[in-house]
Amino acid sequence: xxxxxxxxxxxxxxxxxxxxxxxxxxxxxxxxxxxxxxxxxxxxxxxxxxxxxxxxxxxxxxxxxxxxxxxxxxxxxxxxxxxxxxxxxxxxxxxxxxxxxxxxxxxxxxxxxxxxxxxxxxxxxxxxxxxxxxxxxxxxxxxxxxxxxxxxxxxxxxxxxxxxxxxxxxxxxxxxxxxxxxxxxxxxxxxxxxxxxxxxxxxxxxxxxxxxxxxxx
Amino acid sequence: xxxxxxxxxxxxxxxxxxxxxxxxxxxxxxxxxxxxxxxxxxxxxxxxxxxxxxxxxxxxxxxxxxxxxxxxxxxxxxxxxxxxxxxxxxxxxxxxxxxxxxxxxxxxxxxxxxxxxxxxxxxxxxxxxxxxxxxxxxxxxxxxxxxxxxxxxxxxxxxxxxxxxxxxxxxxxxxxxxxxxx
Numbered sequence: 001x002x003x004x005x006x007x008x009x010x011x012x013x014x015x016x017x018x019x020x021x022x023x024x025x026x027x028x029x030x031x032x033x034x035x036x037x038x039x040x041x042x043x044x045x046x047x048x049x050x051x052x053x054x055x056x057x058x059x060x061x062x063x064x065x066x067x068x069x070x071x072x073x074x075x076x077x078x079x080x081x082x083x084x085x086x087x088x089x090x091x092x093x094x095x096x097x098x099x100x101x102x103x104x105x106x107x108x109x110x111x112x113x114x115x116x117x118x119x120x121x122x123x124x125x126x127x128x129x130x131x132x133x134x135x136x137x138x139x140x141x142x143x144x145x146x147x148x149x150x151x152x153x154x155x156x157x158x159x160x161x162x163x164x165x166x167x168x169x170x171x172x173x174x175x176x177x178x179x180x181x182x183x184x185x186x187x188x189x190x191x192x193x194x195x196x197x198x199x200x201x202x203x204x205x206x207x208x209x210x211x212x213x214x215x216x217x
Numbered sequence: 218x219x220x221x222x223x224x225x226x227x228x229x230x231x232x233x234x235x236x237x238x239x240x241x242x243x244x245x246x247x248x249x250x251x252x253x254x255x256x257x258x259x260x261x262x263x264x265x266x267x268x269x270x271x272x273x274x275x276x277x278x279x280x281x282x283x284x285x286x287x288x289x290x291x292x293x294x295x296x297x298x299x300x301x302x303x304x305x306x307x308x309x310x311x312x313x314x315x316x317x318x319x320x321x322x323x324x325x326x327x328x329x330x331x332x333x334x335x336x337x338x339x340x341x342x343x344x345x346x347x348x349x350x351x352x353x354x355x356x357x358x359x360x361x362x363x364x365x366x367x368x369x370x371x372x373x374x375x376x377x378x379x380x381x382x383x384x385x386x387x388x389x390x391x392x393x394x395x396x397x398x399x
Contacts (some may be wrong), residue, residue, distance in 0.1 A: 011380055046387050049336050050355045055252040066244050067237035070269045
């Protein structure tokens with residue numbers, strides 16, 4: 001083993017954490033190399049000095065009384081001492097100790113954000129579907145085949161056709177005027193025929209316009 | 218025999234009798250560790266008390282993923298770091314009451330005291346992670362995995378910090394002309 005490699009492993013050698021093969025190789029090298037042996041002595045001295053860096057023992061009395069002092073201080077604190085700013089926000093100052101609380105806060109923020117996104121998504125997608133997507137939609141006054149043909153049209157074509165249809169359908173005002181005229185001058189048969197030709201929606205609109213409850217019968 | 222976690226759970230549930238058991242079990246290693254940071258008995262005793270108070274007050278935050286001792290050392294490092302930041306750099310006069318051989322003569326005892334003051338100051342000059350790694354490894358005999366847990370870093374990083382710390386101490390003591398004896 002060469003000097004750079006020995007120097008690299010000297011601390012591990014002094015700790016005894018290397019494999020027995022490496023330990024033996026370094027041991028042999030230190031026997032032959034004065035520079036590395038001096039380095040090993042220096043490092044060993046540093047480790048030894050740090051190991052002996054101990055305070056003078058405060059004495060058995062101190063250790064016997066210490067738990068009771070901590071206990072008294074804790075009870076005094078719990079009994080109503082005003083907690084310091086650091087105590088109150090200790091989870092902020094010592095995040096590693098409060099990792100569970102930080103994790104809970106993270107999950108809460110995540111779920112609130114997720115809920116907000118879902119609410120926004122569903123509220124925006126709850127608009128009424130396009131006319132061609134409505135299965136129950138049937139154009140008024142049209143036969144089944146014609147209705148199906150209309151459903152296969154594009155949106156622009158449906159809009160154009162609708163405007164044409166609207167202009168050709170009699171308005172409730174004109175129907176009421178006609179009915180009033182027939183009431184005055186015509187027969188009941190004409191009125192009966194007229195009602196049979198109308199859709200339920202048109203009858204409702206007509207009744208609402210005339211505001212006469214007797215027409216319902 | 219109840220485990221540390223069971224003792225903490227009992228304390229959380231209102232059994233204050235176990236409090237003194239916890240303190241008695243860890244007071245000495247914590248005091249010694251903190252003393253190596255702050256260098257005098259009064260501050261070390263005060264900070265050791267604060268470590269227990271904080272740990273017991275916020276015992277609910279302990280999740281049992283590490284040992285109670287590891288958890289307490291982590292709090293001790295935070296407390297010592299805050300203390301040193303508030304107090305400022307360590308003065309030579311702050312280092313006191315170092316242990317010594319009772320049978321040594323007064324002159325060699327003085328020499329030992331001076332030598333250890335220099336060593337203590339050299340340790341306080343190390344970057345925080347290197348200092349903690351050196352003290353936890355040499356004095357508390359923690360594995361690098363446990364040191365990594367305490368310092369919030371990987372096992373590899375703890376080992377690198379330890380090696381750099383020892384080399385830095387060797388350089389500081391060498392530059393002071395201190396003859397380091399085996």
